[in-house]
Amino acid sequence: MNSSLDVSDGFKKPIIYSRKDHAISRKQISSAALKVLYGLNDNGYRACLVGGGVRDLLLGRAPKDFDIATDAHPEKIRQIFKNSRLIGRRFRLAHVRFGREIIEVATFRSSREMSSSDSDVSQEGQILRDNAYGTLEEDVWRRDFTINALYYDIRDFSVLDYVGGVTDLRQGVINLIGKPVVRYREDPVRMLRAIRFSAKLGFTIARSTMSPIPSLVHLLNDISPARLFDETMKLFNAGHALATYERLSEVGLFALLYPSTRRVQTSELDSHNKFVLKALRNTDHRILNGKSVNPAFLISVFLWYPMKTVYSAEVRRGNNQKDALRLASEKILREQAKILSIPRRFTQSIRDIWELQARFSNRSPRRASRLLEVPKFRAAYDFLLLRSGADRASLKLADWWTRFQSADFSERKQLFQEVKHAEKRRKK
Numbered sequence: 001m002n003s004s005l006d007v008s009d010g011f012k013k014p015i016i017y018s019r020k021d022h023a024i025s026r027k028q029i030s031s032a033a034l035k036v037l038y039g040l041n042d043n044g045y046r047a048c049l050v051g052g053g054v055r056d057l058l059l060g061r062a063p064k065d066f067d068i069a070t071d072a073h074p075e076k077i078r079q080i081f082k083n084s085r086l087i088g089r090r091f092r093l094a095h096v097r098f099g100r101e102i103i104e105v106a107t108f109r110s111s112r113e114m115s116s117s118d119s120d121v122s123q124e125g126q127i128l129r130d131n132a133y134g135t136l137e138e139d140v141w142r143r144d145f146t147i148n149a150l151y152y153d154i155r156d157f158s159v160l161d162y163v164g165g166v167t168d169l170r171q172g173v174i175n176l177i178g179k180p181v182v183r184y185r186e187d188p189v190r191m192l193r194a195i196r197f198s199a200k201l202g203f204t205i206a207r208s209t210m211s212p213i214p215s216l217v218h219l220l221n222d223i224s225p226a227r228l229f230d231e232t233m234k235l236f237n238a239g240h241a242l243a244t245y246e247r248l249s250e251v252g253l254f255a256l257l258y259p260s261t262r263r264v265q266t267s268e269l270d271s272h273n274k275f276v277l278k279a280l281r282n283t284d285h286r287i288l289n290g291k292s293v294n295p296a297f298l299i300s301v302f303l304w305y306p307m308k309t310v311y312s313a314e315v316r317r318g319n320n321q322k323d324a325l326r327l328a329s330e331k332i333l334r335e336q337a338k339i340l341s342i343p344r345r346f347t348q349s350i351r352d353i354w355e356l357q358a359r360f361s362n363r364s365p366r367r368a369s370r371l372l373e374v375p376k377f378r379a380a381y382d383f384l385l386l387r388s389g390a391d392r393a394s395l396k397l398a399d400w401w402t403r404f405q406s407a408d409f410s411e412r413k414q415l416f417q418e419v420k421h422a423e424k425r426r427k428k
Contacts, residue, residue, distance in 0.1 A: 017159040024057045032098035033066035037154040043080050045072040049152035068105045077105050109142045110134030144190050146175045174198050176209040188219035192231050199243035213251045220256055225341035236298055239287040242280040260306035260332055272305040274390035296349035307332045329354055356380035363419045
């Protein structure tokens, strides 16, 4: 399927894939999700597994979570499940908690244009509130991409496909439902989601879905910085950061998310690009191997060269290196906060990583030993290693600190002698 689907085409009968026609088994669905599905069904409501859970199961992947759509209104869901709570204003949802697992339950939404207070739309076409409820057939057309608009019906274990989502899954295509420009104006975050799913699944983006994006990236300026930060966490911390970055850069979305990268001096562009690409590869590698990642680390990488540019300007103004670093860090992070609302715990980590880069150069016996005890030493050291791959000036420094960490007393004494000899040579 290479063209988007228009709601004006009217509702059509779905293709119904019966249990024998698909590979989804209830054994693959979490017990918590099954409890919600059967709980709603037993109380007389229609309940379907929907979205990424169905998509991933059909692709033979393990879903990260399970979302459910139903004709029960949020208040009814709350009555049925005492372990639930209602959240959201833009979309009223129910979260049903089973220990650490949360099942998100949404009421079918209406596709009809509403003039009541249940549906608010900005002058630009962005949906501000959307609590107008409808039927399953209407709900299909409110979903974003065909591959996310598949419904697994607990009543007979069938998969319902109104929009050719199964075909797009088989062909590996990301296809927007409806008129792309209208759908992006309704929710500009869909542009980021198209890129994310493309990178995550290794799918191509249909031309009709991709082509409007470069001219509409500015719409993301109307999205709250808090929501954009949450979306970027999904973009870069799910194991496909490098592919995501490349796709974002192609259409101008990365420059919108991190506008200060335009500040990078031409002379440093090559080093900046190598630095970022290496960090992205390392992030993907860590996630692939089940290791944790700190979101602050990758943000500190994205903003390092822009910060260095401002730092150099502050030094030229007469500020000492310490003050110049502080002022440059504050300026870059303050500007970035206008786009992404980075939590304070992350901004402090970013500052610490940057500050420690300067302290690595001071390798006196006392200060070097004390630096090993600093809580953010490991993250800052990893950052230094990345710099050494893109910046030759940092290569010897990184090698020294690598040897220093594992050295015994006599070996450390020799390392400090190397530093003294190097300083004498520089003075000559």
